[in-house]
Amino acid sequence: MNADEITGLVVPRRGQSVWLITLSAGAMAFLAVFSLALALGATQLAQSWGAALSQTATIRLSAPPDEMDTQTELVLEVLRTTPGIEAAQVMVPDEQAALLEAWLGPDLPLDALPLPRLIEVTETPEGPDRQGLRLRLAAEAPGAVYDDHTRWRRPLAEAAGRLRALALVSLGLIGGVTGAIIALAASVALASNRQVIGVLRLVGAQDRFIARAFVRRISLRAGLGALAGTALGMAAMAALPQAGGDVHLLAGLGFRGAGWALPLLIPPLAILLAWGAARATAFRVLRRVT
Amino acid sequence: MIVCEELGHEYGGGPLFRDVTLRLEKGSFHFLTGPSGAGKSTFLKLCYGELLPSRGTISVMGEAMGKVSRDELAEIRQRIGVVHQDCQFLDHLTVAQNVALPLATTRRALREDDVNDLLAWVGLDRHADALPPTLSGGERQRAALARAVIGAPEILLADEPTGNLDWEMSQRLMSLMIELNRMGTAVLVATHDLQLIRFAKSQINARVLRIAQRRMQVAGAEL
Numbered sequence: 001m002n003a004d005e006i007t008g009l010v011v012p013r014r015g016q017s018v019w020l021i022t023l024s025a026g027a028m029a030f031l032a033v034f035s036l037a038l039a040l041g042a043t044q045l046a047q048s049w050g051a052a053l054s055q056t057a058t059i060r061l062s063a064p065p066d067e068m069d070t071q072t073e074l075v076l077e078v079l080r081t082t083p084g085i086e087a088a089q090v091m092v093p094d095e096q097a098a099l100l101e102a103w104l105g106p107d108l109p110l111d112a113l114p115l116p117r118l119i120e121v122t123e124t125p126e127g128p129d130r131q132g133l134r135l136r137l138a139a140e141a142p143g144a145v146y147d148d149h150t151r152w153r154r155p156l157a158e159a160a161g162r163l164r165a166l167a168l169v170s171l172g173l174i175g176g177v178t179g180a181i182i183a184l185a186a187s188v189a190l191a192s193n194r195q196v197i198g199v200l201r202l203v204g205a206q207d208r209f210i211a212r213a214f215v216r217r218i219s220l221r222a223g224l225g226a227l228a229g230t231a232l233g234m235a236a237m238a239a240l241p242q243a244g245g246d247v248h249l250l251a252g253l254g255f256r257g258a259g260w261a262l263p264l265l266i267p268p269l270a271i272l273l274a275w276g277a278a279r280a281t282a283f284r285v286l287r288r289v290t
Numbered sequence: 291m292i293v294c295e296e297l298g299h300e301y302g303g304g305p306l307f308r309d310v311t312l313r314l315e316k317g318s319f320h321f322l323t324g325p326s327g328a329g330k331s332t333f334l335k336l337c338y339g340e341l342l343p344s345r346g347t348i349s350v351m352g353e354a355m356g357k358v359s360r361d362e363l364a365e366i367r368q369r370i371g372v373v374h375q376d377c378q379f380l381d382h383l384t385v386a387q388n389v390a391l392p393l394a395t396t397r398r399a400l401r402e403d404d405v406n407d408l409l410a411w412v413g414l415d416r417h418a419d420a421l422p423p424t425l426s427g428g429e430r431q432r433a434a435l436a437r438a439v440i441g442a443p444e445i446l447l448a449d450e451p452t453g454n455l456d457w458e459m460s461q462r463l464m465s466l467m468i469e470l471n472r473m474g475t476a477v478l479v480a481t482h483d484l485q486l487i488r489f490a491k492s493q494i495n496a497r498v499l500r501i502a503q504r505r506m507q508v509a510g511a512e513l
Contacts, residue, residue: 001386001402006394012382199378202338203437204368205395206361287360 007209010196011217017189018221021182025225025270026232028178032171033233033263039167040259046160054153055127059088059119062143071141072117078136079121084128091118116143123148178222178270179277186218186281190289197289211282215275222274226267234263291316291351291445291476292337298345299332306332308345310506312499314478316444319471319494321487322480323509324501330480331375333501334447337478338370339363351444368396371438371475373448377430379422385409385433386418392441405440412436412466427454431463439470446470448479452486460486468494 059079063071072090079088096118097110104110130148137144190197193214200210240254255262291314298308306329314320322330335341336348342356349355353366379388386405393400409415412432422430431451438446446467452460464486471477471494481487490496498509 001390001400001405003394003397003400006383006387006390006400009383009387010380010391010395012380195378196380199380199391200395201364202340202367202372202374202378203392203395204364204366204370204441206364208361209395 007213008216010200010213011189011193012196013217015189015192017185017192018217020188021185021218021221021274022225024181024185025178025222025274026229028174028181029226029229029266029270030233030236031229032174032266033230033237035167035170035174036263036266037237037255039164039171040255040262042160042164042167044256046157046164049153049156049160054149055123055125057121057123057146057148059121059137060116060145060147061119061141062114062116062145063141065114068117071143072119074140075119075137075144078133078140079119082128082133082136084124084126085121085133086124087122089120091120121146175269175273179273182218182222182274182277183281186214186278187285189214189218190282190285194289197286207283207286210286211279214282215278218278219271219275222278223267223271226270230263230266234260237263291318292478293349294346295348296346297336297343297348299329299336299341300344301329301332305344305504307501307504307506310346312506314445314476316476317471317474318476319468319490319496320478321490321496321498322478322501323482323484323487323498326482328501330482330501331449333506334372334449334478334480337445337447338367338372368392368441369444371441371443371446373431373434373438373446373451375449375451375453377422377434379430379433379437381422384419384421385414385425388422389433389436389440391437396441398441408436408440409433413462428456428459428463431455431459432466435463435466439475443475446475446477448477448481450481451479452481452483457485461489464490465493 059075061068061071061075076088076090079085093110096115100110100115130146134146137146197210200213234255237254293313294310296308297310299306310333322333324330332341336343336355337350339350339355339358347354347356350366351369353362355363355366358366380391383391386402386409387394389408390400390405392398406415406418409418412435414429414432414436417425417429417433422433425433431454435448435451438448448467451467452463455463460483467477467479468490479490487496487498491498500507500509
């Protein structure tokens with residue numbers, strides 16, 4: 001028997017508030033795992049979409065059929081002599097057909113259509129002077145349009161950014177709601193243990209001792225709940241479909257590598273949150289209880 | 291140790307008692323008597339700060355009750371042992387843990403041997419691991435006394451400590467309080483048991499205070 005042991009026991013283990021704290025912390029930790037995954041996934045998606053489209057460009061060349069090859073050569077010559085261009089490659093008809101098949105179907109006679117010729121351009125990290133390049137192309141091959149994917153990248157980046165913001169707001173809301181629930185549960189726990197508080201005060205316990213006893217119990221319960229919720233959340237994330245095939249979006253929403261360590265921060269953060277919420281509530285309630 | 295100046299307390303819109311001026315010195319032994327509802331328990335509650343006076347002042351160990359912070363009040367209570375009429379315990383803790391509570395809550399040195407010795411002193415050594423609800427009325431009173439004195443209090447306040455006990459057990463409990471008083475603790479016992487008062491007065495020099503007609507008086511020699 002020692003003082004710490006008794007301090008840990010003065011608040012009864014039973015009580016609805018104890019279950020409320022454990023369950024709410026568990027549920028919120030479970031949701032926090034998914035919000036965290038969403039935030040990480042959105043960041044990864046933004047990075048991968050950006051990486052896939054940055055430092056690349058496409059030149060779309062429209063010209064009469066008899067001038068197409070000549071203008072293609074002119075465009076390639078312009079590109080070869082432009083600083084900031086690493087490589088340029090004309091897309092072969094089969095690749096072009098494969099791209100269009102998704103939109104026009106496999107049976108359309110593409111040979112009969114006046115399709116523009118596409119040239120894939122790889123830029124150096126510094127990139128070319130795009131305005132100057134566009135002027136040169138306009139002069140040498142008037143049917144060539146230099147597309148650096150900006151109009152595709154911007155909405156993708158914006159979408160990913162909003163998705164990430166949404167996930168972070170969700171995490172904030174989860175934290176706020178958890179704090180509010182724990183504060184409420186702490187208030188209920190203190191109110192339903194007035195007799196305990198009365199006895200402790202009778203024997204000379206100061207508010208900080210009483211508060212510590214309650215906060216300790218509440219934080220421990222919140223930590224246990226959060227640990228269980230986090231474990232379940234991580235198991236659920238692990239059970240999500242893996243990357244590959246046609247599930248590119250889902251593939252970005254899981255944890256990868258060291259990212260799996262991040263949800264492990266949820267239980268200690270839950271304990272910290274519960275400690276703060278319960279402590280503030282305990283002192284507020286104890287000031288009122290005479 | 292306890293100084294009252296024109297102390298008064300109101301209850302239910304009227305005065306329960308008034309104009310109480312007295313001084314309880316270190317190492318003294320006092321009984322507080324009076325009919326039921328006269329305000330004996332209320333006076334004890336004023337002594338350990340559970341109630342505040344409606345009029346006048348009460349100072350305990352130099353501190354004016356009602357003018358101290360909650361933390362200061364707690365520090366005063368650490369120097370006072372209280373035996374309640376209804377023996378409030380934490381029912382989910384063992385008797386030994388309840389008895390050790392005043393030390394645990396104030397981070398004072400806690401030795402299991404001391405707790406066991408004290409439980410043996412009140413005859414509860416075999417009930418150390420029992421839960422309070424399983425104890426009889428007399429055992430609860432003795433456990434409450436053990437808890438009240440484990441912190442070596444300078445003042446012991448006991449409210450009808452023998453109310454639930456037979457005469458033999460009442461004598462035993464009173465003997466424990468007398469022994470404590472001989473070690474220097476000021477004792478104030480609220481009781482209406484005149485036989486118990488006579489038993490104590492046969493062994494020590496105890497004064498008897500009586501609350502009657504809303505006044506506190508020193509009782510006469512008939513006691």
